[in-house]
Amino acid sequence: MCFTEVTAQVKYKIITSVESIVPNGIRRSRLISSVDERDYKDFTSEQTTEESKRNKSDRGDLRVKNYEETKLLNFYNVAGIRFQNIASNDAVVSSKINTMTAEGWELAFVSSAVESDAGTNDGQGIFITRYFFKRNK
Numbered sequence: 001m002c003f004t005e006v007t008a009q010v011k012y013k014i015i016t017s018v019e020s021i022v023p024n025g026i027r028r029s030r031l032i033s034s035v036d037e038r039d040y041k042d043f044t045s046e047q048t049t050e051e052s053k054r055n056k057s058d059r060g061d062l063r064v065k066n067y068e069e070t071k072l073l074n075f076y077n078v079a080g081i082r083f084q085n086i087a088s089n090d091a092v093v094s095s096k097i098n099t100m101t102a103e104g105w106e107l108a109f110v111s112s113a114v115e116s117d118a119g120t121n122d123g124q125g126i127f128i129t130r131y132f133f134k135r136n137k
Helices: 003-007 083-102
Strands: 010-020 030-034 067-071 106-115 126-136
Touching: 010 083, 030 083, 083 106, 083 126
Parallel strands: none
Antiparallel strands: 010 030, 010 126, 030 067, 106 126
8 A cells, every 4th residue: 555545544633722921912812723724725736837827816715714712811910920820721732632632632743933022112922823633434
């Protein structure tokens, strides 16, 4: 059996958590899960040395309007880091992972990144984690 035969039988789904690391932020931490699906081919153009065509796919068609948005708590408040908020977020994310596992999804891998406050005039920052799930079709 070749690799493409194996992967063609597997479906992947990504869940993303976005947690604000802005002190006294606007409470925009969320766990996001798309309900809609998109085919990347509909939004892809091929660039070559011989021919370069502008990608004219419509951004409105790319935008997903059906998704689950679960509230999470920010890592900071006025007084500083809130460990209780982190524990609360862990409980919510664990619940989502456990629910997906019960639905037949397997957590394949996790990827995280952070954009932290760069100083006095920045005031921006997020901690983003992507959870990659897979299951048989």
